[in-house]
Amino acid sequence: MGNSYAGQLKTTRFEEVLHNSIEASLRSNNLVPRPIFSQLYLEAEQQLSSLEAGSRADNEEEEEEEEEEGSESSSPPVSYQMKPPPEGCCTTDGFCQAGKDLRLVSISNEHIEVPSGFLLVGAKSPNLPDHLLVCAVDKRFLPDDNGRNALLGFSGNCVGCGKKGFCYFTEFSNHINLKLTTQPKKQKHLKYYLVRNAQGTLTKGSVICWKGAEFRGRQTSSSTCSSTLFQLPESSGLSGSTSSEPPPAANPSAPAGTQQTAAAIDHVPSTAVFGSAVYNGKESPKQQLVKNNLSALTRPSVLGTLTNSGPPKKRHKGWSPESPSSTETWNLQHNPQVPNRIKNDGGSLSSLPHSALVGPASSPMVGSGEPVSVPDNLLKICKAKPVIFKGHGNFPYLCGNINDVIVSPLLYTCYRNSQSLSRAYEQYGASTIQPISEEMQLLLTVYYLVQLASDQVPLIEDLEQIFMRSWRESHLSEIRQYQQAVPQTFPQVPSQIAPVTSAQLPWLAGLAASSCNDSVHIIECSYSLAEGLSEMFKLLIEGKLIKTNYVVIICASRSRAIDSCIVITGKYQARVLSESMLTPSDYQKEVNYQLVTGKVETLGSFFSTLCPEGDIDLLLEKFYQENQGHISSSLSASVNKPTALNETGAAACTSYEIERHQIRPFQLAVAQKLLSHICSIADSSTQNLDLGSFEKIDFLICVPPSEVTYQQTLFHLWHSGILLELGLEKEHLTKQRVEQYVMKLDAEAQIKFKVFLQNSMQNPHTLFVLIHDHAHWDLMSAMHSLYPQTELSTGVVDRLLNCREVKEAPNIVTLHVTSFPYALQTQHTLISPYNEIHWPSSYSNGVDLYHENKKYFGLSEFIESTLSGHSIPLLRYDSSFEAMVMALGKRFPRLHSAVIRTFVLIQHYSAAMMAVCGLSQMKNYTSVETLEITQNLINSSRQCPSGHGLMVVLRIPCTPLAAVAYERLYNVRERLALEDNFEIILGNPNSGITIGKHFVEQLKVWQKIEDVDWRPQTYLELEGLPCILIFSGMDPQGESLPRSLRYCDLRLINSSSLVRTTLEQELGLAAYFVSSEIHTEKAVVNDVLESDPEKLSSTDNEDEEIATEGSTSEKRSPVKRERSCSHDSASSSLSSKASGKTLRSSFCSESSPPLIAAGDTAKSPHQVQSNSTEETTNNYEKQKQKVDKGAQTTISKHLPLVTEQLDTKQNIKNAQISVTSSSSSPFSSSSSSSAPTHNSFILQTSQCSMTKASKQPPIVFLPKLVYDIITSTDSSGLPKSSSLLPYHSVMWASSFRPLMSKMMTCTEQSLYYRQWTVPKPIHMDYNNRNEGRMDTFHPRRLLLSGPPQIGKTGAYLQFLSILSRMLIRLTEVDVYDEEEININMKEESDQYYHQPGDLWPNLETFKKMPFDYTIHDPKYEDASLICSKLQTINSEDRSMSRRQEDMYTRRQTTRMRLSKYAAYNTYHHCEQCHQYMGFNPRYQLYESTLHAFAFSYSMLGEEIQLHFIIPKSKEHHFVFSQPGRQLESMRLPLVTDKSEDYIKSPTFTPTTGRHEHGLFNLYHAMDGASHLHVLVVKEYEMAIYKKYWPNHIMLVLPSIFNSAGVGAAHFLIKELSYHNLELERNRQEELGIKPQDIWPFIVISDDSCVMWNAVEVDCSGDRKSDYTWTERNVSLKQILQRIEATPSVTHYALIGMRKWSSKTNSAEIKEPFACCHVHDFIMLNVDLTQNVQYNQNRFTCDDVDFNLRVHSAGLLICRFNHFSVMKKQIAVGGQRSFHIKSKVSDTPVSISPAQYICAPDSKHTFLAAPAQLLLEKYLQYHSHRFFPLSVKNYSHPVLSVDCYLNLGPQIAVCYVSSRPHSLNISSSGLTFSGLLLYLCDSFVVASFLKKFHFLKGATLCVICQDRNSLRQTVVRLELEDEWQFRLRDEFQTANAKEDRPLFFLTGRHI
Secondary structure: OOOOOOOOEOOOOHHHHHHHHHHHHHHOOOOOOOOHHHHHEOOOOOOOOHHHOOOHHHHHHHOOOOOOOOOOOOOOOOOOOOOOOOOOOOOOOOEOOOOOEOEHHHHOOOOOOOOOOEEEEEEEEOOEEEEEEEEEEEHHHOOOOOOOOOOOOOOEEOOOOOOOOEOOHHHHHHHOOOOOOOOOOHHHHEEEEEEEOOOOOEEEEEEOOOOOHHHOOOOOOOOOOOOOOOOOOOOOOOOOOOOOOOOOOOOOOOOHHHHOOOOHHHOOOHHHHHHHHHEOOEOOHHHHHHHHHHHHHOOOOOOOOOOOOOOOOOOOOOOOOOOOOOOOOOOOOOOOOOOOOOOOOOOOHHHHHHOOOOOOOOOOOOOOOOOEEEOOOHHHHHOOOOEEEEOOOOOOOEEEOHHHOEEEOHHHHHHHHHHOHHHHHHHHOOOOOOOOOHHHHHHHHHHHHHOOOOOOOOOHHHHHHHHHHHHHHHOHHHHHHHOOOOOOOOOOOOOOOOOOOOOHHHHHHHHHHOOOOOOEEEEEEOOOHHHHHHHHHHHHHHOOOOOOOEEEEEEOOOOOOOEEEEEEOOHHHHHHHHHOOOOHHHHHHHHHHHHHOOOOHHHHHHHHHHOOOOOHHHHHHHHHHHHOOOOOOHHHHHHHHHHHHHHHOOOOOOOOOOOOOOOOHHHHHHHHHHHHHHHHHHHOOOOOOOHHHOOEEEEEEEEOOOHHHHHHHHHHHHHHOHHHHOOOOOOOOOHHHHHOOEEEOOOOHHHHHHHHHHHHHHOOOEEEEEEEEOOOOOOEOOOHHHOOOOOOOOOHHHHHHOOHHHHHOOOEEEEEEEOOHHHHOOOOOOOOHHHEEEOOOOEEOOEEOOOOOEEEEOHHHHHHHOOOOOOOOOEEEOHHHHHHHHHHHHHOOOOOHHHHHHHHHHHHHHHHHHHHOOOHHHHHHOOHHHHHHHHHHHHHHHHOOOOOOOEEEEEOOOHHHHHHHHHHHHHHHHHOOOOOOOEEEEEOOOOOOOOOHHHHHHHHHHOOOOOOOOOOOOHHHHOOOOEEEEEOOOOOOOOOOOOOEEEEEOOOOOOOOOOHHHHHHHHHHHOEEEEOOOOOHHHHHHHHHHOOHHHHOOOOOHHHHHHOOOOHHHHHOOOOOOOOOOOOOOOHHHHOOOHHHHHHHHOOOOOOOOOOOOOOOOOOHHHOOOOHHHOOHHHHHHHHHHHHHHHHHHHHHHHHHHHHHHHHHHHHHHHHHOOOOOOOOOOOOOOOOOHHHHHHHHHHHHOOHHHHHOOOOOEEEEOHHHHHHHHOEOOOOOEHHHHOOOOOOEEEOOOOOOOOOOOOOHHHHHHHHHHHEEEOOOEOOOOOOOOOOHHHOOOOEEEEEOOOOOOHHHHHHHHHHHHHHHHHHHOEEEEEOOOOOOHHHOOOOOOOOOOOOOOOOOHHHHHHOOOEOOOOOHHHOOOOEEOOOOOOOOHHHHHHOOOHHHHOOOOOEEEEEOOOOOOEOOOOOOOOOHHHHOOOOOOOOOOEEEEEEEEEEOOOOEEEEEEEEEEHHHHHHEEEOOOOOOEEEEOOOEOOOOOOOEOOOOEEEEOOOOOOOOOOEOOOOOOOOEOOEEEEEOHHHHHHHHHHOOOOEEEEOOHHHOOOOHHHHHHHHHHHHHHHHHHHHHHHHOOOOOHHHEOOEEEEEOOOEEEEEEEEEEOOOOOOOOOEEEEEEEOHHHHHHHHHOOOOHHHEEEEEEEEOOOOOOHHHHHOOEEOEOOOOEEEEEOOOOOOOOOOOOOOOOHHHHHHHHHHHOOOEEEEEEEEEEEEEOOOOOHHHHOOOEEOOOOOOOOOOHHHHEEOOOOOOOOEEOOHHHHHHHHHHHHHHHOOHHHOOOOOOOEEEEOOOOOOOOOOEEEEEOOOOOOOOOOOOOOEEEEEEEEOOOOOOOHHHHOOOEEEEEEEEEEEEOOHHHHHHHHHHOOHHHOEEEEEEEEEEEOOOHHHOOOEEEEEEEO
8 A cells, every 4th residue: 555665666656657757768869768766766764855855746747857848858859740641631720630620719609519527628739829629538537636646648539520539649639730849748738627607608717737737847856955946826816717827837947946935825916815716626736736745845744654645556447536545645744735825824714724734635526527607796796705615525616707706625624634633643553543534524513613603703723623522532442541642631421422424414414503593504415516506606696695604515425425515605704714815915915905996995985974964074174174273272281281390390290211221030030041051052062062162252133124123122232231241342332333233134134144253253262142032023934035026024034043154153152032932843943942941930839939029911911801800801802893894894895804994993093083172973983992092092191290191002014004094093183183182103113213393302301311313213212102103014023112001902903814923922012011019909008098107118028018918819910800891991071070089089999999000110109099081980970979978088198108108118219229210209208298288299190191001001902803712711721822823834733733731831832832833835944854853953042932021132131241251250260369377387597498590409409408397288277287396386376377267267269260271170162172071972982991900909908909991092001911901001101201292290180079070171281282191080980980081091999998088099099100110110121121210200189270370480680689470370281391300300209389379479489499298289209109108098188197207208398389289169079078977867967076986885876987087077176185285285296106187276296207217306305295196007116105205194095996906005005104094085986886986095194
């Protein structure tokens, strides 16, 4: 059956291909015939290119290459010699050889006998271009609707002479005298079907669709372009049946690249909506091509495989496309075949194209061949064009007046998709489940239509979900196991529904329709749909379907499947559906055409007849004449009020303020989320972003080509100060400079963008952020927009932002910012789901996450306001307006509804203005809603002393209509003398704002602007201006509106184009911030009246006040009211009431809670009032009664306090955020002001309409259709609008998709769209074929989405700021910066052993230098002091320097900029060290091998086995045995080796817990020099270190050391190195090298050494002692090479360097070399120190201990004072890895050091920590318990034998070695206060101890491994002679026995 498997032949007709190929090769000049099997063999998963890419459609088209004149093959056409005609026959053109006339014009009225199964067709003769020749042809040899399934060969009859049985077209063409010069082909010469019209005349019908041959632009097969290459109609103007020739194809010879286009399904002219009717019910050939190409080019979805469907392969057998075929294509991607030009396929049946098509929509010809004639004057009679939706089965031809109907195959598509639903489950392995039957589909459709109201339009999404639900319910048992995959949202049914048979169907459908008052009419026909359609037309003409909206025609016979179609006859529904088939551009063209041609004049004259007083214009003129010259009405009198008030200093309105840039908590949170995403991209192992290599930030913001949006972005950028902060601009910023960073995406964008790209290439160390704001605006593919018929500006985003340079630049990050991200969340998106950032929700489980003083009001809040129980609904529709529009729509069926709606609304506004101005009779000619808007607008400026007013936005998407509206309203306003009362502004996206001079002056006064030339450039700057803003343009482009916006009139938006993005962005205009300070009136009035004034004036309890102001639900909805009212309509009487009454009505707290809401600053008493002018009269009366009963006195008595409190609070707030133009109320200073003053103040402010407007969201008026969709919800509570198609250039991947859910988060919605939507070919992501792989995501592309007007601009500007700060921070590091300690104990000596400029120490001189026992490293500030007889310690100094509180403070650090010689952690990625690090995205991690290395060590009494992990790239450092590749040794160089690019000493870095943060990347520190670096890690950390450092050599310690400290690592490093030295000496001795010539040094480095410095000394002064010095950062290579070059270097045992400090003074470096302790970074001579070991048990101070051992062994320790190491502060790992916790419980309990030891055999809690660690920590903090005499007794230290243990800073120790010949200090004259014997070995004897003198009462502490050793030691050392012991003085570390505790014994000196 279907051939979807690799290696199988396709189901195309093999013989046909073979035949054509042979024929082509015979006629071709080319010697090599075209290979057949290359066409027919199907490769699985093959990535085809260009047009031949995706499809059998194209492959089949190629089978006939020479269809066009001027053949498309590479060879020229071969001339063709016709066979000479027989002698004596007729050869006249247009006649057959028998002499009979075949011309259509001659025989159109003759009766022609057509055999059954034959059709009449018209042939074209090249010699008679104006005539068609009539032929009868067997229909099996003609193609179906899709250009497919025509059998090869020919069978025809001559209708002239009646000769039958022509089997070859060549023979037939000779007979009818075609006289061809090329090979006769039926495809070329049989052009049209011929049909009889209503009068019975034979006429030309639709084009015969020969696989779209005429319209195919051929591509070169070599093209490798990945884009879709196919031609589709754009604006070719298929204008109905008059079109005799289809439009020509695009230039066939054009290069492949220029022919790339994407489906013009989205852009087809309005006239083409009749295209389906033109061609006899078949779609036009161009449409067929659209279908075939698109069906071919959509890739199979993950849910199914694309199989081919076709007829059987046997030749000349009939094949019915309706016959069930298991090879039926299951293509979940949608073939966007939309012959009926649907672009915004949104909310009606027209949106069916979103669904997937299942193969081409074939509608084979009806059996009878008889067409259905469309009656003349159908539109005139019915007042609407019926829309016919093809359903199941065959659809008959239409002829006659086909311009008056619209035929659409979209319902057919939906049916086919729904039948394929079950296939989606097959991937889960479910048994095959029967799809929903055709009968059930039709019945469900009828049920659906029946329940639609008369003003509702069918929605495709509804129908799809109904089918889905029905199918799921009927197969619940089979699919129950997959409930998790598809959420269950439908009610379950208890049992399966019995199947409906075709016989029952008409009866059941009729039954269903019987209850709907004839709104659905069922017509049953017995033979074909043709009779049903004829009957339907007859009923329409007779007027019998006036009440009927839908006619369902069913042809159900038992013999075959049902045929059906649905005709939309309801005038309203048919109008909406037909208009929804227009693309936006066609919609504009249609409207423009109607305006230009004057078709709308009939509307104007109709309006004139409505007004009883005559034409409105005459009334206006009359009114103007009467009032001219003495315009002193109250309306215009108010105009001069503001200036007078301001000049006299009287109380002017104080609430005016334009918001300046400030960052809100939400914006900061979003900026930080963006930053963390950037960091995660940088941290990933893919190395797509190397943040460490960037030094600064640059950016470019791309905005849509709207002048207002552009200026608005400049305004935000200017006020944010970001340019100065990033250092991109200097202090004196000019507008021209700011403009460099914002780019309009228009025709000139290319130039600015080129500069941006050049900058990014020239500055590789700058990170460029490309911000694409309003990113959903233009997603057109650049390829698509290459065609001249598209607008110039489209495709700019794709051309610029998706260009190769941007994608490949490693220093460009693209951030898409949008409120409607859906179109960027398809199966082909470039943005990874991990790179999406969604605006956070304000609430989580009822908790306010980010406390803000404003609450955002968006779509969900607007919808919430419409629910019952709420106050004034903020979303409304105008029923009287809708009724008038519907009535006019019926009267003027040819006018577009947008034109009608606009003219009606202009009329309403004009009448309302006249009514407000005194022509009260005009009230009847407007709606209540429009009157309310106009009245409040006109009165608003009168109510404020400064003249502040409201803004009304009138949204008119169509620009020509907006211009008409502007002109008309402007004219009416002038006639009514209102030109100074409010402004009318025409907002066109392509131009700036133009307003009158008078209003400019007002704005300048309000905003305190002195610039003479200032003009408002953004809508935000119109704050407080009373105006009507006519907002035009097909889509809003990101313009923000001011807080004085009160009404958003969206009654004119295009309601037929129902797409989620379109709807939400229209409603986004009204999105708004209101104050969340006070939520309900109770909070205000009660608090105010009952609280004392002191408390009220405080600002401290602001948060608490808010927190207690009501329940969560009240917080969520600041607009809660206790009453519910359907319209917030005003009555003119109310607005002109006396101000006293206004005041009273506004403070009635119980019946009408005020709507409290404000922007940043309006938290003054203006909040405590309701919108008085907008209350209904009824409500006003109630209020009046209540107020009159005495509420007035209460209010006037208490309100001064409110005034003061709120104003004070506000002023404080203003001061805090330093906002400009914050003017405090003149009454806020004193609470004792008189009541009348306060009353007048409240009176004037409460009347400021702008203040009121800024405290409550605007009221939005919608078309009824949109209102119904927005406010209706599905079962989960999700608004219906959310489940619409998300965007017009995407489509649903399948009808089989779960419902969206209200509970979905933004992330879940994104994943839903990513799974269930695919881009159409016009979408820029169309060619980014995802195939579910990650590599199609662009790694440096992010998407920020958040609701409209919520502050995304501020968030991304803040992101730039913190990103810049982070980059600076990334190039900096915190290093320890501490002065050396115990400096005062250094011997003050005038003797200097070396000159300051000496490079190396002199060995002999150095030997004379005394060893400085004192520790100077600041990290040992809390360690015990080491005493020597040379030091006289001032105990006061010592204790003074140790303030107890300082010991626990954080160590001092300073921030340093990383130099180019720094060591790095794993987060550093740069080009240079990629190979060094071993990370390469293209390859696997570096291979490495594990090698065991064993050596014996007598002290441990066993063999030590270590493991090396050696990467392949580092094996050259090692020696392996030849046969078994066993590791033998690590190569060592010679002492005499000298090389500039080589470091001789191997570097060992012991590390734990710092796999990410350890500074192991020494590539830059070593300046690229070759070096051997070994990481020493514990066994349990091996894997994690290997993962992060794949190219580093690891030395893995044995598992017994897993809990050991750093001493064990140092011990093993040293022992291993010595053992390796021996091995290398033996190996190289065989090569003739002396053992002493092998290099004996190793480097042991801490894992936190970050940079190295060298002091350069200049001794060029006059005197020898004069010198200057500078310290600079140098490479580690330079330092090590200098040290390695030291003369007689092998005589030094330890070499180290200073710890860096910024406070280093000259005295410290005057002596360039010191003999003292070295730490952190040392060079160790393993040869000289062979007999000196590190203590493997130690955790702390092991380096001090080792230094003392080395010195006492008589070895040299040298510190290079001119070199210093900087140590980075690393907060994790290292010693912090050791946590001491209880062994019994897992709960972390803090354990004090005093609990680290206990008495033996006690019940003490044992601890899970090494005994040695407990010992060291105990002695550090509690040694005073053992050595009480020693505390602060620095002149009597504790004698410590053979070890140094830290006894804490208050005790000094004196180190002595028991080894013979060791160097010890002279102890004569020293009396010790204690003795410490730690794990004594045999060198410690009784006689050795007897040399030392102790104070009386001195204490002894002996520490041994066990109690037995303890006793033996006491006996062996004869301790009891001088020391007294008690049984209770024995202790142990708090370890369990299995953890081998250490034991202590203490005693007192006798």
